[in-house]
Amino acid sequence: MTIAPEGKKTAERSKFEQLKVNSAYLREPLATELENDLPYFTDDAVQILKFHGSYQQDNRDNRRKGESKDWGMMLRLRSPGGRIPAQLYLALDDLSNQYGNGSIRATTRQAFQLHGIPKDDLRTVVGTIVRNMGSTLAACGDINRNVMAPAAPFQQHGYPVARRLADDIADLLAPKAAAGVYLELWVDGEKRYKIRPSVLASRFKKQQQHGEVFSGDSDEPLYGDTFMPRKFKVAVTVPGDNSVDLLTQDVGLVAFTDMGGRLRGCNVYVGGGMGRTHNKEETFARTADCLGYIKGTDVLPLVQAVVALQRDHGDRKVRRHARMKYLLHDNGIEWFRKEISRYFSGEIKPARTEQKPELLDYLGWHQQGDGLWFVGLPLLCGRLEGDLKGQMRQLVETYKPEIRLTPNQDLLLCNIAKNQKQEITEQLDAMGWADPSHTSLLSRHAIACPALPTCGLAVTESERILPHVLGRLETLLEELKIDSPILVRMTGCPNGCARPYMAELGMVGSGVEQYQLWLGGSPGLTRLARPVLQKMPLAEMESTLRPLLKQWQEQAPSQSFGDYCHSLGDQLEATLQA
Numbered sequence: 001m002t003i004a005p006e007g008k009k010t011a012e013r014s015k016f017e018q019l020k021v022n023s024a025y026l027r028e029p030l031a032t033e034l035e036n037d038l039p040y041f042t043d044d045a046v047q048i049l050k051f052h053g054s055y056q057q058d059n060r061d062n063r064r065k066g067e068s069k070d071w072g073m074m075l076r077l078r079s080p081g082g083r084i085p086a087q088l089y090l091a092l093d094d095l096s097n098q099y100g101n102g103s104i105r106a107t108t109r110q111a112f113q114l115h116g117i118p119k120d121d122l123r124t125v126v127g128t129i130v131r132n133m134g135s136t137l138a139a140c141g142d143i144n145r146n147v148m149a150p151a152a153p154f155q156q157h158g159y160p161v162a163r164r165l166a167d168d169i170a171d172l173l174a175p176k177a178a179a180g181v182y183l184e185l186w187v188d189g190e191k192r193y194k195i196r197p198s199v200l201a202s203r204f205k206k207q208q209q210h211g212e213v214f215s216g217d218s219d220e221p222l223y224g225d226t227f228m229p230r231k232f233k234v235a236v237t238v239p240g241d242n243s244v245d246l247l248t249q250d251v252g253l254v255a256f257t258d259m260g261g262r263l264r265g266c267n268v269y270v271g272g273g274m275g276r277t278h279n280k281e282e283t284f285a286r287t288a289d290c291l292g293y294i295k296g297t298d299v300l301p302l303v304q305a306v307v308a309l310q311r312d313h314g315d316r317k318v319r320r321h322a323r324m325k326y327l328l329h330d331n332g333i334e335w336f337r338k339e340i341s342r343y344f345s346g347e348i349k350p351a352r353t354e355q356k357p358e359l360l361d362y363l364g365w366h367q368q369g370d371g372l373w374f375v376g377l378p379l380l381c382g383r384l385e386g387d388l389k390g391q392m393r394q395l396v397e398t399y400k401p402e403i404r405l406t407p408n409q410d411l412l413l414c415n416i417a418k419n420q421k422q423e424i425t426e427q428l429d430a431m432g433w434a435d436p437s438h439t440s441l442l443s444r445h446a447i448a449c450p451a452l453p454t455c456g457l458a459v460t461e462s463e464r465i466l467p468h469v470l471g472r473l474e475t476l477l478e479e480l481k482i483d484s485p486i487l488v489r490m491t492g493c494p495n496g497c498a499r500p501y502m503a504e505l506g507m508v509g510s511g512v513e514q515y516q517l518w519l520g521g522s523p524g525l526t527r528l529a530r531p532v533l534q535k536m537p538l539a540e541m542e543s544t545l546r547p548l549l550k551q552w553q554e555q556a557p558s559q560s561f562g563d564y565c566h567s568l569g570d571q572l573e574a575t576l577q578a
Contacts (some may be wrong), residue, residue: 096389142231165255240357391431396413441483462498
């Protein structure tokens with residue numbers, strides 16, 4: 001049980017917060033219900049299950065009135081920077097075939113998901129993942145989620161530092177007591193499978209268990225027994241590379257290095273987040289504020305301090321108001337700078353100048369800088385299934401590349417020797433990737449959430465219809481003689497899992513086959529779009545967008561579509577109705 005440190009107030013707890021306290025560090029009622037014969041978990045167990053990396057779902061295509069639901073678990077991995085060893089990939093492939101729905105899906109947070117796993121098989125699947133160098137702990141739930149970093153295995157320009165920093169932060173923010181419970185439930189307590197922490201993060205943990213950062217709970221020193229008010233997200237990148245959608249994170253770090261490739265410091269951004277609810281104006285998407293620049297040795301202390309601040313000040317009574325973005329919105333960045341000094345003793349300086357951010361994707365062949373190569377493969381919506389999945393398995397079995405997942409749901413095959421490059425090129429050609437750097441006009445950066453049939457929150461389709469939607473849009477662009485790309489993102493509900501509010505053209509499910517239309521984000525993911533239509537029937541997509549696209553082409557073809565929409569201001573809605 002958490003004992004609040006002297007001077008801290010114990011906030012009134014909601015029912016959900018009390019559930020976490022009563023769970024004995026995320027054990028119950030999950031542990032008990034794992035032993036019964038029911039094909040589903042109760043609502044309370046489902047909430048605890050999330051911390052272990054799983055959501056309970058049912059196949060909505062198979063719902064029949066008066067019949068039991070077709071239950072299945074979605075299982076998400078935690079893989080900092082999207083790194084998946086070949087051994088783990090092959091294990092996931094086997095598990096998806098034997099226990100899941102046959103597919104593996106790369107998420108927008110650089111992790112793999114399995115779908116359709118029966119409750120009775122969940123322990124076998126999680127245990128197998130852990131035994132093959134993987135983990136699902138803290139992939140979901142009110143805790144720090146998967147730490148993002150540029151997927152490209154470049155050996156210069158700060159990329160190695162960003163990757164190491166992501167690993168260190170992932171370890172630093174990993175739960176302590178809950179990790180033991182995780183092994184107890186899923187791997188029979190076999191501690192030899194526990195992921196070894198980095199030396200840097202381990203040393204830092206020991207130094208920081210005091211003062212305001214310490215929760216007062218000796219078993220779970222950072223989080224306490226209530227963990228975080230809501231999910232918490234961190235990303236690290238290098239100047240100019242915005243593949244990680246930096247401004248959508250609770251904490252975003254831009255790492256600067258010296259000539260020798262050593263970390264000098266980071267620009268820090270705080271308070272981003274995408275989730276919102278239709279018709280709840282108090283919920284909204286928000287881009288992060290710039291907190292400032294800190295030196296390299298202060299990065300881990302600062303990250304931990306931000307977590308502690310949100311732990312203590314985040315709203316634990318109203319869940320829809322619990323993300324850190326609302327803390328920043330309600331109190332302002334200057335309040336945040338002042339309050340963080342209670343948790344962090346380092347100096348926060350004005351931010352350093354960064355080069356213009358770009359959404360990089362690394363598609364095609366690239367040299368890593370260490371004599372090896374990698375190849376980026378476009379994977380629309382991140383779904384691997386069918387013949388393509390079988391061919392990918394053969395390739396991974398043969399060459400044992402490290403797999404890395406991008407926030408754009410693409411897949412990189414890394415650490416390829418020069419003498420393997422031609423053979424792999426030929427195999428990729430046979431798989432339909434004659435030129436992996438080539439995509440259609442809109443599919444290169446388009447992403448969508450899974451939505452139907454597995455997500456219980458979806459109000460309409462997303463992943464399953466995205467290829468059709470892009471095809472219709474590309475036909476319209478061809479008709480108007482437009483050959484400029486547009487960043488398109490689509491979701492089946494307003495929760496924002498595909499980060500649609502940063503897109504140049506975002507479609508957010510608002511009803512059956514109808515969508516909110518968001519316009520005006522930037523190609524480099526530096527500006528929020530804004531809603532211009534509340535309910536656009538999918539059947540009217542072309543007629544709705546044609547006047548605006550035509551005017552863009554006639555008036556400002558050298559501008560990006562998002563920049564042009566942003567420049568129209570209040571005229572944007574009128575242009576759509578022209």
